[in-house]
Amino acid sequence: xxxxxxxxxxxxxxxxxxxxxxxxxxxxxxxxxxxxxxxxxxxxxxxxxxxxxxxxxxxxxxxxxxxxxxxxxxxxxxxxxxxxxxxxxxxxxxxxxxxxxxxxxxxxxxxxx
Amino acid sequence: xxxxxxxxxxxxxxxxxxxxxxxxxxxxxxxxxxxxxxxxxxxxxxxxxxxxxxxxxxxxxxxxxxxxxxxxxxxxxxxxxxxxxxxxxxxxxxxxxxxxxxxxxxxxxxxxx
Numbered sequence: 001x002x003x004x005x006x007x008x009x010x011x012x013x014x015x016x017x018x019x020x021x022x023x024x025x026x027x028x029x030x031x032x033x034x035x036x037x038x039x040x041x042x043x044x045x046x047x048x049x050x051x052x053x054x055x056x057x058x059x060x061x062x063x064x065x066x067x068x069x070x071x072x073x074x075x076x077x078x079x080x081x082x083x084x085x086x087x088x089x090x091x092x093x094x095x096x097x098x099x100x101x102x103x104x105x106x107x108x109x110x111x112x113x
Numbered sequence: 114x115x116x117x118x119x120x121x122x123x124x125x126x127x128x129x130x131x132x133x134x135x136x137x138x139x140x141x142x143x144x145x146x147x148x149x150x151x152x153x154x155x156x157x158x159x160x161x162x163x164x165x166x167x168x169x170x171x172x173x174x175x176x177x178x179x180x181x182x183x184x185x186x187x188x189x190x191x192x193x194x195x196x197x198x199x200x201x202x203x204x205x206x207x208x209x210x211x212x213x214x215x216x217x218x219x220x221x222x223x224x225x226x
Binding site: 004033035037042043044045046047050052091095097098099100101102103104105106 | 117144154156161163201203205220222
């Protein structure tokens with residue numbers, strides 16, 4: 001069985017604070033893919049990153065960084081110096097074989113001025 | 114502007130109505146998906162089409178009927194829906210290779226009255 005847990009339902013930070021969104025996954029497969037998506041109020045899910053299970057290298061893209069640790073089955077997402085425009089719901093997702101993304105329940109991030 | 118376009122953006126329908134949701138992608142992808150997003154629940158995969166062939170039906174009630182006339186267009190035909198079917202319906206597309214990221218439309222907010 002595969003499962004994605006995002007334990008943080010809602011997070012509120014003040015602008016310029018750093019914030020980490022947690023994602024823990026469960027899978028028995030050795031080959032799998034992990035994703036993060038952002039859903040702003042407009043509704044569409046915006047793709048942020050994909051990692052495959054053989055690549056544990058952390059990644060940084062501007063203010064965004066991702067920490068993938070197979071030992072703890074975690075794929076955490078950090079936003080540095082948060083901005084109001086970062087306010088959205090963020091989803092972590094797992095893909096094994098096939099095409100079906102398994103999403104977590106999402107973390108709602110509110111960044112206030 | 115997203116490469117996946119959904120119409121209408123909002124839809125209110127009675128339980129006896131018949132309506133259709135439309136999705137069009139301009140990304141050259143061959144896999145298309147319907148997801149349902151209800152309040153307080155993870156995104157649920159409904160249908161998968163790969164090269165116009167339905168490859169997955171995730172136990173969706175027959176009152177939802179998908180149609181994929183070509184790789185760029187996907188429809189979801191609705192009839193005799195229930196109020197609990199009210200949700201955000203998201204269309205997505207991806208390359209047909211396993212493990213690739215999906216790109217989402219802005220969704221259709223459906224309200225069944």
